[in-house]
Amino acid sequence: xxxxxxxxxxxxxxxxxxxxxxxxxxxxxxxxxxxxxxxxxxxxxxxxxxxxxxxxxxxxxxxxxxxxxxxxxxxxxxxxxxxxxxxxxxxxxxxxxxxxxxxxxxxxxxxxxxxxxxxxxxxxxxxxxxxxxxxxxxxxxxxxxxxxxxxxxxxxxxxxxxxxxxxxxxxxxxxxxxxxxxxxxxxxxxxxxxxxxxxxxxxxxxxxxxxxxxxxxxxxxxxxxxxxxxxxxxxxxxxxxxxxxxxxxxxxxxxxxxxxxxxxxxxxxxxxxxxxxxxxxxxxxxxxxxxxxxxxxxxxxxxxxxxxxxxxxxxxxxxxxxxxxxxxxxxxxxxxxxxxxxxxxxxxxxxxxxxxxxxxxxxxxxxxxxxxxxxxxxxxxxxxxxxxxxxxxxxxxxxxxxxxxxxxxxxxxxxxxxxxxxxxxxxxxxxxxxxxxxxxxxxxxxxxxxxxxxxxxxxxxxxxxxxxxxxxxxxxxxxxxxxxxxxxxxxxxxxxxxxxxxxxxxxxxxxxxxxxxxxxxxxxxxxxxxxxxxxxxxxxxxxxxxxxxxxxxxxxxxxxxxxxxxxxxxxxxxxxxxxxxxxxxxxxxxxxxxxxxxxxxxxxxxxxxxxxxxxxxxxxxxxxxxxxxxxxxxxxxxxxxxxxxxxxxxxxxxxxxxxxxxxxxxxxxxxxxxxxxxxxxxxxxxxxxxxxxxxxxxxxxxxxxxxxxxxxxxxxxxxxxxxxxxxxxxxxxxxxxxxxxxxxxxxxxxxxxxxxxxxxxxxxxxxxxxxxxxxxxxxxxxxxxxxxxxxxx
Numbered sequence: 001x002x003x004x005x006x007x008x009x010x011x012x013x014x015x016x017x018x019x020x021x022x023x024x025x026x027x028x029x030x031x032x033x034x035x036x037x038x039x040x041x042x043x044x045x046x047x048x049x050x051x052x053x054x055x056x057x058x059x060x061x062x063x064x065x066x067x068x069x070x071x072x073x074x075x076x077x078x079x080x081x082x083x084x085x086x087x088x089x090x091x092x093x094x095x096x097x098x099x100x101x102x103x104x105x106x107x108x109x110x111x112x113x114x115x116x117x118x119x120x121x122x123x124x125x126x127x128x129x130x131x132x133x134x135x136x137x138x139x140x141x142x143x144x145x146x147x148x149x150x151x152x153x154x155x156x157x158x159x160x161x162x163x164x165x166x167x168x169x170x171x172x173x174x175x176x177x178x179x180x181x182x183x184x185x186x187x188x189x190x191x192x193x194x195x196x197x198x199x200x201x202x203x204x205x206x207x208x209x210x211x212x213x214x215x216x217x218x219x220x221x222x223x224x225x226x227x228x229x230x231x232x233x234x235x236x237x238x239x240x241x242x243x244x245x246x247x248x249x250x251x252x253x254x255x256x257x258x259x260x261x262x263x264x265x266x267x268x269x270x271x272x273x274x275x276x277x278x279x280x281x282x283x284x285x286x287x288x289x290x291x292x293x294x295x296x297x298x299x300x301x302x303x304x305x306x307x308x309x310x311x312x313x314x315x316x317x318x319x320x321x322x323x324x325x326x327x328x329x330x331x332x333x334x335x336x337x338x339x340x341x342x343x344x345x346x347x348x349x350x351x352x353x354x355x356x357x358x359x360x361x362x363x364x365x366x367x368x369x370x371x372x373x374x375x376x377x378x379x380x381x382x383x384x385x386x387x388x389x390x391x392x393x394x395x396x397x398x399x400x401x402x403x404x405x406x407x408x409x410x411x412x413x414x415x416x417x418x419x420x421x422x423x424x425x426x427x428x429x430x431x432x433x434x435x436x437x438x439x440x441x442x443x444x445x446x447x448x449x450x451x452x453x454x455x456x457x458x459x460x461x462x463x464x465x466x467x468x469x470x471x472x473x474x475x476x477x478x479x480x481x482x483x484x485x486x487x488x489x490x491x492x493x494x495x496x497x498x499x500x501x502x503x504x505x506x507x508x509x510x511x512x513x514x515x516x517x518x519x520x521x522x523x524x525x526x527x528x529x530x531x532x533x534x535x536x537x538x539x540x541x542x543x544x545x546x547x548x549x550x551x552x553x554x555x556x557x558x559x560x561x562x563x564x565x566x567x568x569x570x571x572x573x574x575x576x577x578x579x580x581x582x583x584x585x586x587x588x589x590x591x592x593x594x595x596x597x598x599x600x601x602x603x604x605x606x607x608x609x610x611x612x613x614x615x616x617x618x619x620x621x622x623x624x625x626x627x628x629x630x631x632x633x634x635x636x637x638x639x640x641x642x643x644x645x646x647x648x649x650x651x652x653x654x655x656x657x658x659x660x661x662x663x664x665x666x667x668x669x670x671x672x673x674x675x676x677x678x679x680x681x682x683x684x685x686x687x688x689x690x691x692x693x694x695x696x697x698x699x700x701x702x703x704x705x706x707x708x709x710x711x712x713x714x715x716x717x718x719x720x721x722x723x724x725x726x727x728x729x730x731x732x733x734x735x736x737x738x739x740x741x742x743x744x745x746x747x748x749x750x751x752x753x754x755x756x757x758x759x760x761x762x763x764x765x766x767x768x769x770x771x772x773x774x775x776x777x778x779x780x781x782x783x784x785x786x787x788x789x790x791x792x793x
Contacts, residue, residue: 007659009320014114014328014659019102025051025667030658031114031121032332032351032670033143033151036340036378038267039350040089040151042112042121045139046100047090051667053176055087056350058343060269061357061412062194063215066419074399075420080412082346082357083194086174086209086222088265091155093137094167098129100137105129116331117309119145119301126160134160146300147292148339149285151265154294158258167250170263172209172222174243195220197242198275207238207245208282210275220269223282225290230259264289308334310712311719312374314682317708319648319784325655326682329675332658333370336672337378344385344412345672352669358410358417361430361486362673364437365602366629370676372437372444373683373713379441380450386434387454389414390461397465404464407431422586423488428469428480431462432502436602439509443694446716452520456513460524463510463534466503470537477542485555487595488627489576489585493555498599500541501606507538543606551618552611554596564590564622566776574779575626575663591619593627594634601636601684605692613641613769620773628657631781632677639685642768644703649781651681683711687722688747697745698731700724701766705784715742720753724763732758 006023007014007030016027028051031042041054061080068075093100102110108126115122121141128134136158144150157166175193195211198219206225212218226247228236234251251259266285270278289297312330316323336349344359345367363382371378386407392414393405400406408416409424418424438455441447470480480503485496511531514521545552546559553559573579576590585592597619600612607615616637625631635650653662655678658670683689686709688699702709702724709724712734719734720742733740733755740755753759775781 007324009324011320011323012116012327014116014324016112019107019110021049021103023661024049026658026661027112028052028054029351029666029668029670031112032335032349033119033121033141034335034350035143035145035148036336036338036343036345036350037148038143038151039335040141040143041352043089044102045089045091045123045141045153045155046093047087047171047173048101049103052179052352053084053087054352055085055089056082056353056357057085057220057267057269058340058346058350059412060085060218060220061216062191062213064191066417068419072420076416076418078415079356079417079419080216080358080415081191082353082412083191083213084176084178084353085195085220085267085269086172086211087176088151088172088222088224088263088267089141089153090171090173091139091153091261091263092169092171093135093157094169095129095133095135096131096165098131098133100127100129100135102127108134114328114331116327117302117305118298119305119331120298128160133162133164135164135166136160142297142301143335144289144297144301145304145338147285147289147297148341149266149268149282150289150297151267152289152294152297153263153265154260155263156258156260157253159253159255161255163252163254165250165252166259167248168259168261170224170226170247170249170261172207172224172245172265174209174211195243199279200240200242200245201279202238202240202245205236205238206247207240208279209240209243209245210279216271218269218271219273219275219278220267221278221282223266223286225264225286227262227264227294228260229262231257234259262294308375311714312712314679315708315710316682316706318706319652322652322655322678322784325652325659326678328659329655329678330370330374332670332672333367333676333679334375334378336367337371337382338375340378340381340385342381342385342388345382346412347672348669349672352667354665354668355410356417357412359412360410361427361433362629364430364433366632366673366680367676368437369440370679372441374679376441376445376714379437379445380447380454383434383438383441383450383458384454387458390457394461397468402465403468404466405431405458405461406465407434407462422491422582423484426482426484426492428465428483429485429496429499429502431465432499432506435459435462435506435509436502439505440691443691444715451513452517456517456520457524459506459510459513460521460526463507466507467533467537470503472537472540473542476540478537478540479542485595486598486629487554487591487593489588489590489592490555490558490595491582491586493558495542495544495556496595497543497552497554498595498603500543501599501603504538504541505603507534511535511538549618550611551615552596552607554591554619558589561587561589564588564776566590566779569777571778574624576624577626589622591623593625593630594619594623594637597623597637598633600640601633603692604640604690609641610769612637616641617770617773620775622776624776624779625653625781628654628663628671628674629677631657632674632681635681636685638773639701640688640699642766643773644686644701644766645705646773646781647681647685648703648705648784651678651685652784653781654678654681682709683713687711687724689713695743695745696720698722698729699747700729700763702726702763718742718755720744726763728760728762730758730760
């Protein structure tokens with residue numbers, strides 16, 4: 001685990017002041033750079049030592065078999081695993097005859113800094129070789145947001161005190177050897193030698209490698225070129241073989257002189273483009289990067305991020321550590337999807353091989369809500385990718401003898417990649433999660449073209465799925481039986497409240513969209529009878545309720561299940577899924593991740609305030625948070641029912657998930673959904689943002705240790721700025737011509753905000769309902785330490 005305070009608390013960067021080889025893999029995830037197309041783990045420049053090497057391209061995968069002891073009808077037969085593609089990060093340094101290796105000689109100093117505003121990773125080191133030769137090394141690495149295919153590194157070396165002979169070897173390496181992993185099912189399957197060489201080229205100051213996967217048939221091309229600044233007698237040469245290309249730079253330097261090598265890399269892949277076309281694609285991208293030059297790339301990167309932070313930054317006063325962590329999280333959320341462009345956003349982004357690089361419901365339920373309100377241009381492509389897989393989802397539904405579209409629990413290309421597993425295979429709620437992401441994006445953006453061309457299809461086919469999955473009982477109630485909700489410790493049950501309520505909204509949204517676009521709906525085969533059937537199912541949706549306890553069972557009968565023996569569960573037995581059989585978990589009242597509580601967030605319009613308070617207290621005592629997706633949701637509801645200090649504690653857990661490696665699996669990549677959840681915890685928790693009926697609604701309140709919260713939201717082409725202080729909140733339209741106005745609700749009161757006329761309203765004191773909720777023994781979130789002083793922006 002990364003030790004707390006491993007990174008000094010600073011508002012706009014994550015800095016590592018010394019190199020700790022014991023947590024090298026974790027820091028490689030933290031310092032990963034990506035733009036949604038190409039991702040580079042934060043490996044050291046020289047390649048060795050490493051925790052887990054990794055260079056990834058969005059949706060570039062290899063097939064692998066899914067074996068079963070006994071096969072069953074409809075079981076997926078093959079999976080998809082993200083591939084570690086050609087590594088262009090490697091820049092080795094030889095000082096006289098000694099390779100620069102941080103494990104040998106004397107590492108005088110070593111620092112890495114992830115600059116969240118510039119979008120680069122800086123590294124500086126001073127080192128003496130075993131024979132006493134000293135050098136100072138500085139490098140800066142970036143993955144361009146503006147030029148999608150481009151990554152670049154600036155690498156500088158200078159002698160400390162005596163003349164030196166220096167050799168820099170800059171490489172492209174395919175089929176790197178990967179370390180072996182243990183039996184943790186969350187860790188990606190390891191693929192050995194997945195790439196077959198097709199072409200290699202040697203150019204003046206660089207080279208190119210083209211490879212193809214063996215089973216999936218995907219082709220990848222990577223090219224590099226170098227700009228060298230050094231003494232007059234500097235020699236440069238390149239050689240290439242099947243799985244590696246190397247440009248060597250050799251010179252002699254005196255103290256006060258320096259050698260600087262700027263490396264530009266271009267990445268591209270395709271399932272259909274010919275080898276010459278892909279070769280030309282990356283060569284063209286490289287030419288464009290050379291035109292910009294290193295300095296131009298830096299300027300473009302800063303301009304892109306200046307715009308992003310202007311739209312997205314959340315400012316806190318009172319908790320500098322969470323301030324840093326929230327910005328770190330937003331940066332990784334941006335990296336995961338900024339230039340994905342009709343490709344998905346994976347659970348780990350492009351920071352590691354965790355979960356095999358798969359996409360889950362996390363994207364639509366946690367990541368896209370954040371991007372919808374901060375960077376909506378990244379949302380439509382992600383949903384268009386789902387739309388591009390609609391035919392596969394329809395095929396899967398037919399295999400399962402269902403109508404509509406059954407989207408996969410986990411996938412890369414669109415096929416179901418989850419070997420049969422009750423907690424995944426039956427997790428049909430992903431259909432409603434996708435539909436809700438469509439609904440929210442259209443509502444916030446006003447993008448009717450997307451709604452007509454993409455959204456309608458997705459809403460119709462998911463509504464058809466729910467109607468075929470469910471049934472009316474003899475009393476007219478509509479049930480969804482034998483499904484799994486968000487909580488994977490309660491699998492294949494009847495009438496999961498979250499699923500039923502989200503499906504209800506899905507059915508209503510589909511009927512509304514089909515009514516709005518009648519001609520397009522008619523082409524999809526939707527008639528009045530089908531729309532009426534959707535509305536009937538939504539109206540009659542059964543939602544379980546325990547009258548004796550006054551709470552909603554997570555699923556039908558949940559409150560009568562045997563209680564889990566928390567008192568006799570040792571702390572070293574968490575997470576439970578790694579230490580107890582699922583058959584034991586499935587039949588007890590123990591919750592892996594917020595489920596009913598999540599329903600109260602996204603479908604809070606269904607519950608009364610009193611029901612929310614009782615439900616929250618009931619499930620707090622049973623939720624162990626073995627999933628990183630719990631804390632942010634519990635923060636939102638803790639704030640809503642008045643327990644603001646508890647909400648602050650949960651906020652800290654969500655925000656620090658990777659900076660503190662709280663789940664001890666950051667080595668496999670950051671938790672993009674949890675990092676997005678930190679924004680949700682702040683904006684939906686302490687800001688009280690809700691959007692149930694198409695109107696922005698806020699109920700801001702701050703815990704005792706936060707003095708101020710500021711954030712901005714995109715709304716129908718305008719930016720609404722919200723400034724929450726302890727006793728008042730100000731709403732202002734940041735851009736927009738005179739006459740632009742936004743109608744919203746503040747603690748239930750309807751308010752109109754006009755451009756140029758900020759509105760300031762009082763914040764009522766919190767009114768907690770009932771006693772302080774209790775968590776299972778030993779599972780309470782860490783208390784947020786009181787911070788002195790206010791955090792600057």
